Every structure is written in C-alpha cells, then in structure tokens.
Amino acid sequence: MRLIQVLIPEGTRETVLEALDEEGIDYAVFDEVGRGDFEAMVQFPVPPSGVETVMDRLTDAGVREDAYTVVLPTETVVSQRLSALVERFPGLRISREELYARAQDLAPANSTFFAFILLSTIIATTGLLLDSAATIIGAMVVAPLMGPAISASVGTILDDVNMTRRGVLLQVTGLLAAILTGAVMGWLLQQTILIPPELDIRTIPQVAERTSPNFLSLFLALGSGIAGSLSIMRGSGSTLVGVAIAVALIPPAATSGLGIAFGLWGVALAAAVLVLVNLLAINLSALLLFWVAGFKPLEAGKFEGVRASVFSRVVVIAIGIAVLSIALGAVTWTTFQTQSLERQVQVDMEQRFAEADIEGVELVSVTVDYEPADMLVGEQPQVNVLVGIPRDLDAPPDLAQRWDDELTETLGRDVVVRVGFVEAQVSESEPRDPPLGWPNLAGGDRAHVHPTAA
Structure with missing residues (x-):
C-alpha cells in the first residue's frame, strides 16, 4: 500500500477533490500556507498498482507534473x-515515478561503483584460481552491476x-575495468610464489567453465535480466537478484x-564473448519486460518517440546476440559431439571386454582427449585405454x-589409440592373514595395481 501526498x-x-471522489478514494x-502558488495538500x-493511474487522473484535474508529490510505502491502512x-488495482506493479526513483538509487556514484567493481573482480579472480565456487559467489554480492543494467533500460x-x-x-x-583488473592481478601473481610457475589455468574447472560458453549461458543472462526487472517492479529481493x-x-x-595475463588469447577471447553476450541478453530482457509491463514516459506526448527508440x-x-550466438552454437554443437564421442568409445570398449571375457584381464579406464577446440581445428581424438x-x-x-582400425x-x-598395461592383482573374497613382512593395511588385503608399460 502507498500513501500519497x-x-x-x-x-x-x-476539481482535484472531485477526481478523488470519482475514483472512490x-x-x-x-x-x-508555506508556498503561495499552492492552496492545500x-x-x-x-x-501500488494504482498510483500511476490516480496520478494521471490528478494531472488531468490540474495538478502540475512538477508539483510537490510524495509517495510513501505503508504497512497498514484502515479505510x-x-x-x-x-479489487480495482490488484496488481503489484509500481508506478513509473517509483520506478524512476528506484533506478536512480540503484546506480551508485562513480567512485563507489568502480571501487566495488575492482574489489569484486579481485575476489572473483582469487576464487577462479582457487577453483572455489563459494569465493566467486561471495564476490558477486559485492559487484554493483545490477544498477546500471536496470537504469539503462528504465531510462x-x-x-x-x-x-x-x-x-x-x-x-x-565497469566490465572493461574488471577485465583489466583480472589481467593485472594475474600478471602480479605470476611474479610471486602464490601460484605454480607452470600453472595452466585452462585446467582449472571454474576457468574452463567460462571458456566454453554455450546456449545455457544465454538462458542464465536472460533469466537474470528478467529477475532483476521483476525485483525492481515489485520491490522484493533486489540484492539477491543482483x-x-x-x-x-x-x-x-x-x-x-587472466587469459590476457597468461598469454592465452583463446581463453581471453572466449570469456570476452561470454561477457558481451550476457551483457546484451540482460539488457534485452530488462528492456522488454519494462515495455510489456506498460511503463510510459514521465512526460506526456513522448510515447510514440519512446516506442520507436x-x-x-x-x-x-x-x-548483436544473434551474431555472437554463432560462437555459442559452435561451442554447444562441438561440446555435444565430443561428449557423445567419448561416451560411444567407452561403451564400445566395455562391450569388447565383456564379450572377450578373458580371465584376469580387466578394463581399468577409458578416456578420450578431445576438446571442442580440437574438433574445430580438425585434430584427431586420442583414445587412452588402460588395461589390467x-x-x-x-x-x-x-x-x-x-x-x-576397429574404432x-x-x-x-x-x-589415435594409446593402450597402457598394468599388472593387476585382485583380492580374494575371504580375508586372510597378510604374508610375513607385509603390513596389515586397513585390517586386510587390498588390490594392488603396478604400472608396467604404456
């Protein structure tokens, strides 16, 4: 409920009071007595959903658009x-005046904005190198990017x-500053003993997740933009949505x-594409939702111009999203193909060993070294089979x-197939005392695997 003054x-x-009577308010x-050009308050x-309608009616009744107006949230009203x-205004959508005020509040001062951008990027970079999802999520609480995204659409x-x-x-x-901060921090950390000198950041799962963007990333951005817009329109959970x-x-x-700092331009470019796609998707979803919700310009007569804009x-x-989606589509398709190939190879090898049924011979593992980038450049899949x-x-x-040949x-x-062999010993089902001179490991015998040749 809102209290309007x-x-x-x-x-x-x-005429103003007559309009309120007709509205049933x-x-x-x-x-x-404080200002000569006003006679009453x-x-x-x-x-909330009726504020905009009532204010439009009062404007028609003679209340100027620049008149002193206060809209206050209230907990309880008895009337x-x-x-x-x-019943007449059942929705939860706020008025355009409240939307405008909230959008202004969400975009902080420049100094505050960039300070939080730098701090959140430092924390996020640390979380990436530590492969810590919790640290990355903590950094997101600090990041102030929701405000500019919403205010751009509201404006x-x-x-x-x-x-x-x-x-x-x-x-x-802000995003350019985040990329620069990640690059500087990555370069500085390479000059210290805090990270291994030969670290390949592409092997870190949290980093790899951001260098293989697919269409699921687009859904994340679209959902985030819609959630941010809804939280502002209905005044709930804006911090968590941010x-x-x-x-x-x-x-x-x-x-x-980090890709720039480590000289991995493929990593830098793939992550930058993901940033740009997500940025465009967030702004698109927010803009469309505010438009569908029926918000109109603060000044009358500008609706047609805003619609064209x-x-x-x-x-x-x-x-822009369609063009960049070509890259997302390529990654999605190649990822599906490489994972399907790996699964097909594993099933085929397991079936071969099951049919052979050679006593004492077992399939230890089957892995396939074949990344989406390998498929795009025409590299052959490498199948690694370990046999006991x-x-x-x-x-x-x-x-x-x-x-x-068979595969x-x-x-x-x-x-390309590589086969490795290990000497395999399988424990018996019944426990027995260990041989003289062998330690009793965990209270009984275990299987021992000794590597031989690959």
Whole structure:
C-alpha cells in the first residue's frame, strides 16, 4: 500500500477533490500556507498498482507534473473504501515515478561503483584460481552491476537520455575495468610464489567453465535480466537478484583478464564473448519486460518517440546476440559431439571386454582427449585405454593398432589409440592373514595395481 501526498495548485482544489471522489478514494485535506502558488495538500492511500493511474487522473484535474508529490510505502491502512480499491488495482506493479526513483538509487556514484567493481573482480579472480565456487559467489554480492543494467533500460522506457547514457557507460567501462583488473592481478601473481610457475589455468574447472560458453549461458543472462526487472517492479529481493546478474558478468570478465595475463588469447577471447553476450541478453530482457509491463514516459506526448527508440534498441541488441550466438552454437554443437564421442568409445570398449571375457584381464579406464577446440581445428581424438593383466599373460603387441582400425570403422572418423598395461592383482573374497613382512593395511588385503608399460 502507498500513501500519497500532493500539493494542490491555486484554483484546482475543487476539481482535484472531485477526481478523488470519482475514483472512490478516502483522503484528508490540509491548508497549505508555506508556498503561495499552492492552496492545500491532499493525502490519500492507494494500492501500488494504482498510483500511476490516480496520478494521471490528478494531472488531468490540474495538478502540475512538477508539483510537490510524495509517495510513501505503508504497512497498514484502515479505510472503508480500501477493499474496493484493492479489487480495482490488484496488481503489484509500481508506478513509473517509483520506478524512476528506484533506478536512480540503484546506480551508485562513480567512485563507489568502480571501487566495488575492482574489489569484486579481485575476489572473483582469487576464487577462479582457487577453483572455489563459494569465493566467486561471495564476490558477486559485492559487484554493483545490477544498477546500471536496470537504469539503462528504465531510462530508455521513460525517455531519460541521461539515465540511459550513464547506465550504458557504467556497464561498459565497469566490465572493461574488471577485465583489466583480472589481467593485472594475474600478471602480479605470476611474479610471486602464490601460484605454480607452470600453472595452466585452462585446467582449472571454474576457468574452463567460462571458456566454453554455450546456449545455457544465454538462458542464465536472460533469466537474470528478467529477475532483476521483476525485483525492481515489485520491490522484493533486489540484492539477491543482483548476485545472479553479477555471476553472469564478473567471473567471465575476470577469466578474460587472466587469459590476457597468461598469454592465452583463446581463453581471453572466449570469456570476452561470454561477457558481451550476457551483457546484451540482460539488457534485452530488462528492456522488454519494462515495455510489456506498460511503463510510459514521465512526460506526456513522448510515447510514440519512446516506442520507436525501444524498437530500434531491441533490434540492435537482438542482432548483436544473434551474431555472437554463432560462437555459442559452435561451442554447444562441438561440446555435444565430443561428449557423445567419448561416451560411444567407452561403451564400445566395455562391450569388447565383456564379450572377450578373458580371465584376469580387466578394463581399468577409458578416456578420450578431445576438446571442442580440437574438433574445430580438425585434430584427431586420442583414445587412452588402460588395461589390467596378470603377470603371466603377455600383451598383444599390435593391440593399439587393431583397436584403432576397429574404432575408426565404428565411429566413421580417424582416431589415435594409446593402450597402457598394468599388472593387476585382485583380492580374494575371504580375508586372510597378510604374508610375513607385509603390513596389515586397513585390517586386510587390498588390490594392488603396478604400472608396467604404456
């Protein structure tokens, strides 16, 4: 519920109160003696979704758009007419005046914004190198990216050019600052003993997750933008939703910076593409949701111009996402193909060993070294098979080539097969005392695997 206080200009008291009566609103009127161009102040309660409608009606009744108006949230209102108002305005959408005020509050001062950007990127970079999801999530609580994303969309919908320009500028410069911070931090850490000198950041799962963007990343960004817009429109959970928006932007920006620091330009470019796609998707979803919700410019008569502006921005952002989605589609398709290949090889090898059923011979593991990047550049999949055999059984010398030929025929593509053999001992089902001189490990015998040759 909202409590509205409005100053009534001279000569419009009767028409304003008549408009409130026609709307079925209980009100209280106080004489105004502090300013000569106003004769009274009226105060009345109205549901959140009815604020915009009632204020438009008062504007038609003579209340100027620049008049002194206060909209306050209230916990409890007792009024005979309130139930009828609630039924008439059942929604939870706030007014455009409240939306504008909240968007202004969400975009902090420049110094505060960039301070939090730097701090969140430092924490996120640390979390990436530590492979700590909890640390990365903690960094997202600090990141202030929700405000500029929302204010850019609100400024577009309400035809506030300055708000739109500042929101876009903060997003772009903030993410560039995050990438630069990640690069500088990565370079500095390489000069210390805090990370191994030969560290390959591509092997860190949290980093690898941001260097293989697919269409699922796009859904994360779209959902974050919609959630952010809803939280502002309905005044709930904006802080937590801001974490979701930051997750889509800061970690990949920090990953791009690390790629630059370690000289891995493929990592830097892939993460930068993810940042840009997520940024566009967040802004697109927020802009569309505010438009669908029916928000209009603060000044009357600008609706047609805003509609054209929103349409052009949506088209430009959609084209940008479509172009970048080519990269997302390539990664999605190659990831599916490589994982399908690995699974097919594993099933094929397991079936071969099951059919052979050679006593004492077991399939220890089957792995496939084949990344999406390898597929794009035409590299052959490398199949690594580890076989356990008894000491008294000789391994066939041409086994790798035989499996290579068979898998090539089955898969319809060339592969490279490497076979490794280990001496395998399998424990008996019944426990027995260990031989003299052998330690009693964990109270009984265990299987021992000794590597021989690969």
